Amino acid sequence: MSRPQRPPLPLALLTLALWQAQGAFAQEAAWIDAPLQLRRTPQLVETIPTTERGLRPSFVDGDRISGRPDLETVVEGNASLRRGDTVIRADRLEYYQPDDLAKAQGNVRVNQGGNVYEGPELQLKVETFEGFFNNVRYQFLETGGNGNADRIDFVDANISVARHATYTTCRREDYPGWVPAWLLTAATLTTDTEESVGIATDARLSFMGVSSPALPSISFPLNNQRKSGLLPPVFGMDSVNGIELQMPYYWNIAPNRDATLTPTVMTKRGINLGSEFRYLENTYSGVLRADYMPSDQLRDRDRWGLWTTHNQTFDPKPFGLDGLAGTLRINRVSDNDYWRDFSRTPTLSSRLLDSEASLNWAKGDWYGQVRALSYQTLQYSLSPITPPYDRMPQLTANNIQYDWNGFDVSTSLDYTRFKADSQYAPLLNGRRQPDGERAFGILQVSRPWITPGTFVIPKVQLHATSYQFDGPLANGSNSASRTVPTFSIDSGMVFERDTSLFGRSFRQTLEPRLFYVRTPYRDQSQLPLYDTAANDFNFATIYTENAFSGNDRISDSNVLTGGVSTRLIDPDTGAEAARFGVAQRFRFSDQRVTLPGVSPVTDRLSDILVGAQINWTSKWTADTTVQYNPDSRRSERSTITARYNPGPYRTINAAYRYQADSSTLANDGNKSIDIGWQWPLNDLWGDKGKNLGPGRGEGGGRWYAVGRMNYSLKDSKLTDGVIGVEYDGCCWIGRVVLERLSTGQVSAATRIMFQIEFVGFAAVGASPLKTLSQNIQRYQPLRQPGETPSRFTNYD
Structure with missing residues (x-):
């Protein structure tokens, strides 16, 4: 296969790739944004003493065997010597037993636990693996790394030193003039398989004919284990921060502890110092991350962020409990603009940063929680938000x-003190809500009658709530209470029949359902809203008793919900190929309990919910939900999603969302289209590639298009976008991705991520893989670390 020509790589990139002097890269997974896995402290492992290893038998074979007993053995023609996991093959083999010394000439091949060495002449002490190999070609099992050397000196079974050596993970092709895409050359190359590290001196890295300057010493991994040292540098361009350069240092403290220090230079801001510490023990684990930027040049102030998570289990369990576990989570930043300025921090996912300390307990049939929860709200003048209560x-x-004399009984008790910043506390009846305490209890008793084809479940609920406020309400009261009963009955039937559609056999169901709720009216207009909002109208909430989430409002209800669904089920596998459903709610009386500023519902018939989910084959999936208003004869809300995933590295996701504008009858609500994809461009000219297995790509010379576009049809603009290409060159991968993220109504951040990954060696540039994984459903990296290959995969 001819190697495609590519533009030369700038010399600076190769220099950065080699800038790892006096340190070892962390495992290859770090280069592709996969998390380094902590392990608990290993147990002691019994090892075989050297004297016992020396007693392992040797087996020789060949066309002609001669020699003297207990002195020497000479094997000529297809000669081989095998001991343990070491095999020596050659045209001629001499073995001297008193010195345990093997001498081999002519087409010599050594296989040591899957690592292969080939050349014309070998001298080796078999048990200690001491000796030398001249004019040798070698290949390592774990990384696929290979190369040539004038001579390799074997110090022991783990350490070897190659003179005037080369190293690459590109595959050798058997034709004249083959040149690997990238190649490391070194005066000496020392490999330590026990420490899983290679150290090269006077080293140069060449890529596509461009060579880097020589560096005195560099180190690189021989497998996916974690190693202390400098990680590959990361550089990129951002419209907010300018040009960024990171030089992370990884410290492998212990199998169950590690730390990463990440200084970052931003041309528009200054220097940011980042750090992350992780730990894992039998009863606790956690992550601590802190960032600090002194004197941000754009904001003219110091910036910092702190994110930490600690999980704890208690053993032995105190107080006679069956279970006790704790969690501590801290998320705090220096200012409101942090989420917009530092897009690669955990803050970007939310402007509400929660900090929590909790204890979860269990005793018999009882379980519960003690916690404190506080929020930091990152306000933005163009898009303000109301923070939740602490x-x-x-x-x-x-x-x-369950099944207590035929009844199901549940009890929920809760005491909470709510506290908020008075500046952002919501208004209630024209004045700020006071902080306060709320205690409530919910008792539910149901009696299910269930048969294979029917179910009837009557249920009685009792909600009791008591409030104590720090200040008076609008009516002057400092306390309030409420007791509300609820009765509901859920019923349905399931019919089945065998049918055939489009040449496939199915078991089809027909499932009608009726759900009735009766809750009397209680005046709750003076009660504050600490954690309550209106439920979304969908198939999950239309069959629930309360129209509100939280516990500050219990809706008055005299409502009957009717619906029917049908499913197509594969009778052989039980897989659901399709589901269709429709539901509507009938109200016998007007709604009276509402949220402030919201008009009560007086329509007897609700909107109609229509939904469909189709999984006809493993390649195609479609899901749609439509909320239809029969009075206005228009859709109030529609969502249509579809995914096509015919094979590895091939996925297209598309979604259309529509939300009607309640202030007008015109059909001009919020509309958006969201499309994400990963697809081999070579498919366009008929090259379908090869299935090389998970995490190995589809072969060299293949281009992949990746991206996601979220477009607002109402505003006629792109809200968020990611677009890029990946190129798989077998032993190297190139990625270029452009990302645009909206950080406000009129502002957006744009950055370009460019990375070259030398497979099994190093990577340079800003990795876009985390961005691609977060934005593209079912995105698959072209390389993923797998299990360490067994020596039997290279067995002689």
């Missing part, structure tokens, strides 16, 4: 009894 503290207890 819970300082919250205590819960829950109990569930």
Whole structure:
């Protein structure tokens, strides 16, 4: 296969790739943004003493064998010597037993636990693996790395030193003039398989004919284990921060602890110092991350961020509990603009940063939680948000009894103190809501009657709530209470029949369902709203008793919900090929309990929900939900999603979303299209590639298009976008990705990520793989670390 020509790589990139003097890269997974896996401290492992290893038998074979007993053995023609995991093959082999010395000439091949060495002449002490090999070609099992050397000196079974050596992970082709795409040359190349590290002196890296300057010493991994040292440098361009250069240092403290220090230079801002510490023990684990930027040039102030998570289990368990576990989570940043300025921090996912300390307990049929929860709200003048209330503290207890004399009984108890910044506390009846305490209990008793084809489940609920406020309400009261009963009955039937559609046999179901709720009216207009909002209208909430989430409002209801669904089920596998459903709610009386500023519902018939989910084959998936208003004869909300995934590295996801504008009858609500993809461009000219297995790509010389576009049809603009290409060159991978993220109504951040990964060796540039994985459903990296190959995969 001819090697395609590519533009030369700038010399600076090769220099950065080699800039690892006096340190070893962390495992290859770090280069592709896969998490380094911590391991608990290993147990002691019994090893075989050297004297016992020396007793392992040797086996020789060949066309002609001669020699003297207990002195020497000479094998000529197809000669081989095998001991343990070491095999020596040659045209001629001499073995001297007193010195345990093997001398081999002519087409010599040594296989040591899957690592292969080939050349014309070998001298080796077999048991200690001491000796030398002249004019040798070698290949390592774990990385696929290979190369040539004038001579290799074997120090022992783990350490070898190659003189005037080369190293690459490109595959050798048997035709004249083959040149690997990238090649490391070194005066000496020392490999230590026990430490899984290679060290090269006077080293140069060449790529596509461009060579880097020589460096005195560099190190690189021989497998996927974690190693202390400098990680590959990361550089990129960002419209907010300018040109960025990171030089991470990884410290492998222990199998269950590690740390990463990441200084970052931003041309428009200054220097950011990042750090991350991770730990893993039998009863606790966690991550601590801190960033600090002194004197940000754009904001003219110091910037910092702190993110930490600690998980703890207690053993032995105190107080006679069956289980006790704790969590501590801290998320805090220096200012409101942090989420817009530093897009690669955990802050970007939310402008509400929660910090929480909690204890979860269990005792018999009871379980609960004690926690304190506080929020930092990152306000933005163009898009302000109302922060939720802090819970300082919250205590819960829950109990569930199934089939207690035929009844299911559950109890929920909760005490919470709510606290908020008075500046952002929501208005209630024209004044700010006061902070306060709320205690409530919910008792539920149901009696299910279930048969193979029917179910009837009547249920009675009792909600009791008590409030104490720090200040008076609009009516002057400092306390309030509420008790609300609810009765509901859920019923349905399941019919089945065998059918055939489009040449396939199915078991089709027809499942009608009726759900009735009766809750009397209680005046709750004076009660604050600490954690309550209206439920979304969908198939999950239309069959629930309360129209609100949270516990500050219990809706008055005299409502009957009717619906029917049908499913197509593969009778052989039980897989659901399709599901269709429709549901509508009928209201017998007007709604009276509402949220502030929201008009009560007076329509007797609700909107109609229509939904479909189709998984006809493993390649195609479609899901759609439509909320249709029969009075206005228009859709209030529609969502259509589809995914085509015919094979590895091939996926297309598309979604259309529509939300009607309630202020007008015109059909001009919010509309958006969201499309994401990963697809081999070679498919366009008929090259379908090869299935080389998970995490190995589809062969060299293949281009892949990747991206995601979220486009607002109402505003006629791109809100968020990721677009790029990947190229798989077998032993190297190139990636270029452009990302645009909206950080406000009129602002956006744009950055370009460019990376070259030398497979099994190093990577330079800003990795876009985390961005691609977050934005593209079912995105597959072209390389993923797999299990360490067994020596039997290269068995002689």
